[in-house]
Structures are given as C-alpha cells and as structure tokens.
Amino acid sequence: MSEPKVALKINGIEKSFFGIPVLHGINLSLNEGEVLGLVGENGAGKSTLMNVIGGVHLKDAGTIEVFGNPYEPVSPKSAMNEGIAFIHQELNLFSNLTVAENMFLENFPTGIGKVIDYKKINQKAQETITQYNLPVKPTTVVGTVSTGICQMIEIAKSQMGNARIMIFDEPTTSLSHSEKEKLFQTIRELQKKRISIIYISHILEDVFKLCDSIAVLRDGRIVYDDKAENITQEKLITHMVGREIGQLYPLSDKSVGDEVLLAANNIISEKVKNISIALHQSEILGMYGLIGSGRTEFVRTVYGLDSMSSGEIMVRGEKITNLSPETCIQHGIAFVTEDRHGAGLLLSKPVADNLSLVKLRNILKRFKVVDRKKETETVKDLISKLNIKVTDPKAQTADSLSGGNQQKIVFGKWIAVEPDIFILDEPTRGVDVGAKFEIYSIIMKMAEQGASILMISSEMEELMGICDRILVIKDGAISGELKKKDFSQEAVIKLAL
Amino acid sequence: MNKIKEKARRILVDTPILPVLILYFIASVFVVPNFATVYNIKNLFLQVSDVLVVACGLTFVVLNGGIDFSVTATLTLGSIIGSYIMAMSPIKHMPGLSIPAAILAMLGVGLIIGLVNGFAVARLKMPSFIATTATNLCFSGLAVLLCMQLTGKSSIYGLPKAFIILGGSGKYFVVPIILSALCCLFCYLLLAKTKFGREVYAIGVNNVCAEVSGVNVKKVTVLIMVLSSIFAAIEGILLTARNEAGVSSLGDKMFTPIIACVIVGGTSTSGGFGGIRQTLYGALFIALINNTLNLLQVEWNWLMLVQGVLILLATLAGIAVKKSRKLNVIGGGA
Numbered sequence: 001m002s003e004p005k006v007a008l009k010i011n012g013i014e015k016s017f018f019g020i021p022v023l024h025g026i027n028l029s030l031n032e033g034e035v036l037g038l039v040g041e042n043g044a045g046k047s048t049l050m051n052v053i054g055g056v057h058l059k060d061a062g063t064i065e066v067f068g069n070p071y072e073p074v075s076p077k078s079a080m081n082e083g084i085a086f087i088h089q090e091l092n093l094f095s096n097l098t099v100a101e102n103m104f105l106e107n108f109p110t111g112i113g114k115v116i117d118y119k120k121i122n123q124k125a126q127e128t129i130t131q132y133n134l135p136v137k138p139t140t141v142v143g144t145v146s147t148g149i150c151q152m153i154e155i156a157k158s159q160m161g162n163a164r165i166m167i168f169d170e171p172t173t174s175l176s177h178s179e180k181e182k183l184f185q186t187i188r189e190l191q192k193k194r195i196s197i198i199y200i201s202h203i204l205e206d207v208f209k210l211c212d213s214i215a216v217l218r219d220g221r222i223v224y225d226d227k228a229e230n231i232t233q234e235k236l237i238t239h240m241v242g243r244e245i246g247q248l249y250p251l252s253d254k255s256v257g258d259e260v261l262l263a264a265n266n267i268i269s270e271k272v273k274n275i276s277i278a279l280h281q282s283e284i285l286g287m288y289g290l291i292g293s294g295r296t297e298f299v300r301t302v303y304g305l306d307s308m309s310s311g312e313i314m315v316r317g318e319k320i321t322n323l324s325p326e327t328c329i330q331h332g333i334a335f336v337t338e339d340r341h342g343a344g345l346l347l348s349k350p351v352a353d354n355l356s357l358v359k360l361r362n363i364l365k366r367f368k369v370v371d372r373k374k375e376t377e378t379v380k381d382l383i384s385k386l387n388i389k390v391t392d393p394k395a396q397t398a399d400s401l402s403g404g405n406q407q408k409i410v411f412g413k414w415i416a417v418e419p420d421i422f423i424l425d426e427p428t429r430g431v432d433v434g435a436k437f438e439i440y441s442i443i444m445k446m447a448e449q450g451a452s453i454l455m456i457s458s459e460m461e462e463l464m465g466i467c468d469r470i471l472v473i474k475d476g477a478i479s480g481e482l483k484k485k486d487f488s489q490e491a492v493i494k495l496a497l
Numbered sequence: 498m499n500k501i502k503e504k505a506r507r508i509l510v511d512t513p514i515l516p517v518l519i520l521y522f523i524a525s526v527f528v529v530p531n532f533a534t535v536y537n538i539k540n541l542f543l544q545v546s547d548v549l550v551v552a553c554g555l556t557f558v559v560l561n562g563g564i565d566f567s568v569t570a571t572l573t574l575g576s577i578i579g580s581y582i583m584a585m586s587p588i589k590h591m592p593g594l595s596i597p598a599a600i601l602a603m604l605g606v607g608l609i610i611g612l613v614n615g616f617a618v619a620r621l622k623m624p625s626f627i628a629t630t631a632t633n634l635c636f637s638g639l640a641v642l643l644c645m646q647l648t649g650k651s652s653i654y655g656l657p658k659a660f661i662i663l664g665g666s667g668k669y670f671v672v673p674i675i676l677s678a679l680c681c682l683f684c685y686l687l688l689a690k691t692k693f694g695r696e697v698y699a700i701g702v703n704n705v706c707a708e709v710s711g712v713n714v715k716k717v718t719v720l721i722m723v724l725s726s727i728f729a730a731i732e733g734i735l736l737t738a739r740n741e742a743g744v745s746s747l748g749d750k751m752f753t754p755i756i757a758c759v760i761v762g763g764t765s766t767s768g769g770f771g772g773i774r775q776t777l778y779g780a781l782f783i784a785l786i787n788n789t790l791n792l793l794q795v796e797w798n799w800l801m802l803v804q805g806v807l808i809l810l811a812t813l814a815g816i817a818v819k820k821s822r823k824l825n826v827i828g829g830g831a
Contacts, residue, residue: 303709305708305709324713325708325709325710325711326711326712326713328711329711335709337709342703342705342706343703343705343706343709344706344709345703345706346698346699346702346703346706346707346769347702347703348702348769348770349698349699349702349769353695353698353699357695357699357706357707357710357712358710358711360692360695360696361692361711364692367691368691368692368693369686369690369691369692370690370691370692370695413710
C-alpha cells in the first residue's frame with residue numbers, strides 16, 4: 001500500500017498579537033481522506049491557528065503546503081481558492097435569503113444585464129439538495145429551517161465549491177441528537193470521497209467516535225499528535241490541561257432538604273404544555289431534553305422573560321406577583337442563561353461592570369448613587385472567590401477572557417447577591433475541561449450552602465455526575481423523572497426521544 | 498513611564514477630542530484676530546450654553562443606542578407656549594406669576610413629548626429614529642401653527658425683563674452659563690454615579706443581558722426619552738430668554754450642531770460608550786469652531802460643511818477605536 005498523500009502540511013507556524021506569542025511553531029499534517037481531531041482548552045490557540053489557515057490572520061513565520069504546493073493565505077478568499085472550507089459554530093448563511101441564493105451567493109450566474117438567472121440556480125440547488133437528501137426546497141428561506149439543516153446546507157455549499165479540505169469548528173454545539181447523528185454520517189461520507197477533515201470540538205466522545213488521529217493544542221503548542229486508537233480519554237484530558245485530573249465531578253455528602261424553595265405550578269406558555277416542578281433546598285435538579293423540547297422556554301417563562309398563559313411561581317410558599325426578572329431577583333432567583341454572549345455578559349464592558357451589575361441595587365447610597373467602595377470590594381471578593389483570571393478588572397473587558405472565565409463572571413454577578421435559587425441553562429457550554437470542573441464545584445458549593453439549583457444541560461454525563469434528580473422534557477411536557485439510583489444514559493435517552 | 502503611557506492611552510480611547518480641543522484653542526489664541534478678548538471669550542461660553550443643555554439630554558438617548566430628533570421641536574414648542582403665557586395671556590401683567598407659569602408650561606411640554614417618545618419606543622417597540630422623526634414633525638408643525646394662530650406672525654415679542662435675565666442680557670451674561678453648567682453637572686452625576694446611569698450603559702451595550710440582570714429596560718428607556726425632552730425644554734427656556742422672543746423657527750437649524758456635540762465628543766452612536774464629559778468637550782469644540790470661523794468671517798455654509806466633516810471624522814475615529822479594542826481582545830484571549 002502506497003503512502004497516503006498529504007493534503008495539508010503546516011510547518012513552524014508562529015503568530016503573536018501585540019508582542020504576545022499565541023502560536024509557538026505549530027507543526028501539523030493532515031492526510032488525504034483523514035479526519036483529524038483538534039482538541040485543546042479555550043485559549044489554547046485553536047481559533048488562531050484556524051484563522052491563520054483561513055487567511056483571517058497573517059502568520060508571522062512558518063510555511064503551509066496544500067497537496068504539496070506552497071500556500072500563502074492573505075484573505076479568506078485565498079482559502080476558498082485552495083479548496084479549504086470552514087464550517088463554524090456560528091453559521092455563515094444569510095437567514096433572509098433562500099437556500100439557492102445562499103448556495104450561489106459568491107458566484108451568481110447572471111444573464112443579460114447582470115440579472116440573476118433564478119431558473120438556473122434553483123435547478124442546480126435542487127440537484128445538490130437531492131444529493132444530500134435535505135428536507136428543503138431551493139426557494140425555502142434559510143431563516144425558517146433548523147440549525148442542523150442550515151449546517152447541512154453549508155456543507156453542501158462547500159462541496160459545490162469543490163472543497164478538498166474541510167474544517168469543522170465546534171459544529172455540534174447547537175444541534176439536536178438526531179441532527180448530530182446525521183452530521184457524523186455526512187462527515188463519514190465526505191471522508192469516503194477522500195475529503196480531508198479537521199474536526200475541532202470540546203466533546204471528546206465525539207472526537208473519539210469520528211477521528212482517525214487526534215492532535216492536542218496547549219498554550220500555542222502541539223503537545224500530542226497520534227492515532228486515535230493509541231490514547232484513552234483520560235490521557236487526552238491530561239494532555240489538554242497539562243495536569244492529571246483525578247475526577248470529573250466534585251464529590252459531596254450534602255443531603256437534599258425537605259423545604260420546597262421554588263415551585264412552578266402548571267406552567268403553560270407558547271411552547272410549554274403544563275409543567276410543574278418542585279425544587280427543594282440543597283437540591284440539584286437536572287433537566288434534560290432535546291433541542292426544541294421546550295426546556296429553555298420553560299425556564300425563561302419561570303423567570304418572567306417569556307409571557308405565561310397560565311400557571312404560578314411560588315418561592316418558599318409565597319406567590320410571585322408581577323412576574324419579571326426584577327421581581328425574581330427580589331425573591332432570590334438567579335438565572336444563568338444558555339447564551340453567554342447574547343444574554344449573559346456586557347462583552348465590551350470591563351469585568352468589574354459585569355460583576356457588579358446585579359449587585360448595584362444593594363449597594364446604593366442616598367439618591368441611588370452607587371457606593372464605589374462597596375462595589376470595588378464586591379468585585380475583588382468575587383474574583384478571588386471564583387478564581388477568575390483577570391489582572392485589571394476595571395480595564396479588561398469581558399470578551400478578553402477565555403470561555404471558562406467568562407462563565408465564572410456570569411456566575412459571579414449572581415453570587416454577589418447571594419440568591420438561594422439558581423436556574424442554570426447549559427452552564428458549561430463552550431467551557432473547557434479544566435474550567436468545567438471548577439464550575440461544577442461552584443454549583444456543588446452553592447447547593448451545600450443551602451441553595452437550590454435547576455440545571456438544564458444537553459450533556460447527559462454532567463447531569464448524571466452532579467444532579468440529585470433528573471427531569472426529562474419532551475414536547476413541552478415532563479416525560480419522566482429519574483432518581484439518582486436510576487440514572488443511566490439509556491433511561492434518559494428513552495424518555496427524551 | 499508606563500503609567501503615563503497608560504493614562505495617555507486612556508485619554509485617547511475615552512476622550513480623543515480633548516487633545517484636539519486644547520491644541521485648537523491654543524492655536525486660536527495666536528492665530529485668530531480678536532479671539533483672546535474678554536468679550537469674545539464671554540461670547541464663546543454663551544455659544545456653548547446654547548447647545549450644551551440639550552446635547553447633555555440627548556447624550557442619554559445616544560448612549561442607549563437611539564436618537565431623538567424631536568429635541569428641536571420640543572424647545573420650539575416650549576418657546577412659543579412659554580412666550581404666549583408671558584406676553585399675551587391674561588396673566589401677562591403679573592410677571593411674578595407668569596414667569597413661573599411659563600417655565601412650568603415649557604417643562605411640561607418637555608415632559609409630555611418625552612412620554613410620547615418613551616411610550617412609542619419602549620412600549621410600541623418603534624425604532625427611536627422613526628418615532629422621534631414623527632413627533633418632531635408633529636410638534637414643530639404644531640409650534641408654527643400655534644404661533645400663526647395666536648399672533649399672525651412667526652414670533653412673539655414682549656417678554657418680561659426679569660425673564661430675559663435668564664438669557665444673559667448685559668451684565669447678567671453669567672446666568673445662562675452657570676445654568677447650563679449646572680444642568681451639565683447634574684447629567685454628569687446622574688450618568689456617572691447613579692444606578693440609573695449604569696443601567697443606561699448596560700442597556701446600550703446589551704439590552705438582553707440588562708433585562709436578565711434585573712434592569713427594568715422599559716422604565717429606563719422611558720426615563721431616557723423624558724430626560725432628553727426635559728433638557729431640550731430647559732434649553733428652550735434659555736434660548737427664548739436670549740432671543741427675548743418666542744420664535745417658531747427657533748429649532749430649525751439646530752439639530753446638526755446638537756448631535757455634532759454628542760458625536761464629535763466621542764459618544765458612540767451604537768450605544769454604550771461615551772458620556773457627559775465627552776459631550777461637554779464636544780460642545781466646547783463645536784462652539785470654538787463656530788466662534789473662530791465667525792471671527793475669520795467665513796461664510797455660514799462653510800460652517801455646515803466643517804461640522805459635517807467633523808461628524809464623519811469622529812465616527813471614523815470611533816470605529817477605529819472599536820477595532821483596536823477588538824484586536825486587543827484576540828491578543829488577550831490567547
């Protein structure tokens with residue numbers, strides 16, 4: 001058997017931003033038809049490396065070869081010309097245009113007077129749609145189809161552009177279970193067509209499932225690069241964080257109290273069909289459900305963000321009237337949203353402003369003037385309590401920190417007001433392995449101190465790891481409840497599907 | 498050394514207009530004839546007071562990511578109604594009664610227009626530029642109609658002497674300067690020191706995050722629109738006193754210099770960055786430019802052109818600052 005052709009070869013890539021080296025001489029090689037998993041903590045340099053390959057950032061040193069030919073990326077267009085395509089976690093389709101328009105956006109076939117030849121693009125788009133078996137029409141507006149389908153459209157589009165190398169950056173973050181399966185199937189089909197793939201993900205199970213070889217990036221260096229069958233998941237994590245991680249979930253001997261802190265009774269809203277829950281003191285209640293099951297809509301309704309058609313929210317037996325985020329906070333409820341960037345943080349504002357945002361109401365002097373001294377103390381206290389890695393909280397903006405530290409800020413702004421009920425929606429999404437453990441520890445500690453926690457997650461393992469009880473949501477209703485002793489992946493999935 | 502550098506960088510990012518303002522002022526002292534005279538400096542400060550109050554109010558709206566086109570209509574309508582009360586109503590011969598009544602009425606006009614704008618933006622979710630364009634048209638039209646109906650002319654004269662003091666006639670020139678400085682100080686404290694001010698910034702950056710964090714976004718938005726209109730009305734009081742008349746065309750060409758103060762000062766039009774300090778520097782700078790070009794006997798149209806170019810430059814500078822921050826982010830994230 002002959003040596004496989006090398007599709008992409010990276011030699012000694014270096015990149016610094018403002019004198020701070022981010023990539024220290026990266027060497028990496030990707031064979032034709034190979035799936036290479038690229039893993040690493042947030043801030044390890046994965047995005048920077050991909051941006052160098054994609055022509056978004058210019059490299060400082062090193063060479064790149066594509067199928068043996070030198071490749072000097074200067075703009076995203078260079079990558080496209082070389083047949084390198086990116087599938088990002090944020091999709092790059094225009095939601096106001098049709099499927100066909102999106103597919104031909106860069107290169108519309110035009111007729112007389114530069115008029116777009118719609119007959120032609122719709123016909124060609126239909127061919128691709130049929131080939132990939134997508135449940136859309138060429139004239140479907142992209143904004144009306146699900147994220148998973150959008151991703152398929154992007155993949156199909158990249159194949160129309162004859163991409164030879166495809167880079168998937170966290171492609172599964174917003175996919176449902178079945179969409180994920182379909183994506184994996186598509187990736188395997190691409191592989192059969194000798195397409196070379198780099199697959200970046202935090203979800204190590206997926207990486208092991210898909211990839212032929214795995215490379216680990218840590219602090220701008222490749223610290224491991226070998227065939228996937230030569231390494232175990234535990235070893236991989238050790239390489240990623242650079243130290244041994246003894247356990248994945250913190251242990252605790254806390255016991256669940258009898259008092260019901262939060263009760264939601266017969267909640268009905270647009271996507272929620274009659275859900276009732278009772279959350280006890282010191283309890284961590286997990287909530288699992290596929291995307292679109294109504295779990296996020298349920299907690300948003302409980303928190304007063306979405307309107308409720310009927311039902312009531314009781315805190316320690318007292319009904320909340322005028323349900324709104326403001327009244328919820330007054331009753332000691334905190335809400336960590338699933339979308340950290342969109343709803344959790346003031347990204348472009350300093351860390352300090354973010355940490356004190358909720359606390360402001362409690363540190364006012366006369367005329368509602370904010371007590372700066374107390375504010376500074378609060379911020380300092382939170383940073384040390386949560387071990388947030390920031391040097392100057394008044395100058396460094398939230399978006400300059402890594403995903404894990406950003407999530408700690410979101411937790412911090414709530415912990416500042418010492419709520420006793422936490423609603424957490426995907427609290428570890430986009431957070432790397434090391435920081436995940438820290439976040440679990442924060443959650444566990446809050447529960448030990450008597451707080452009740454309602455936690456939504458798509459990661460079954462973490463729910464089974466830290467929850468006392470799991471509710472499974474399906475089609476806007478509770479389809480089952482599992483006690484700790486009955487926890488198993490099969491049981492959860494069975495209830496969810 | 499590093500500390501000085503850091504401080505200089507802060508000034509450049511936060512108030513890039515400040516060094517320009519200082520340099521321009523120094524240059525004017527040496528280059529522009531009759532600039533460095535007591536009379537002219539007094540004039541300069543009066544010119545600042547002509548826009549500063551309304552610009553401070555508008556700053557809240559711009560910080561919130563919105564715009565308020567109706568400020569000129571507010572000050573005009575207030576001017577006509579106030580002047581009517583003082584010069585034509587049955588109580589016109591009792592200045593002790595008519596002046597406070599007129600001032601209250603003018604503030605009332607501000608309050609009502611602010612509430613209308615606030616309702617449209619916060620409750621009906623109308624974009625502020627549409628809502629305030631509409632209210633601007635309605636209320637400036639109303640001002641002209643009202644004035645014509647009442648007097649048959651386009652202005653109302655015969656205001657009481659005590660009221661005109663507010664405009665700074667003769668030896669009282671410090672009155673409007675002090676009043677506008679007080680308004681500016683009030684806005685500064687409100688924005689920089691209070692919970693409300695923090696909430697204005699938070700909504701300007703990310704209103705979803707603000708709402709989740711317990712900020713009553715609707716209430717704050719209404720308050721912002723009301724503040725803008727009230728300060729426009731206060732400016733209307735000062736200008737009416739200065740013109741010694743209620744003029745139905747008072748606000749006609751004012752919007753450009755007002756928004757110029759806010760934007761040239763460095764408050765970002767996309768919301769969340771900037772503040773009253775910036776607007777103060779902006780107002781000083783715009784007044785300085787108008788003043789010096791006047792002294793150099795440059796035509797009014799050139800003035801407009803210069804203001805246009807300045808707004809463009811300031812916006813470009815804002816984009817550049819934003820970009821440099823973004824780059825920093827990538828560097829810091831790794």
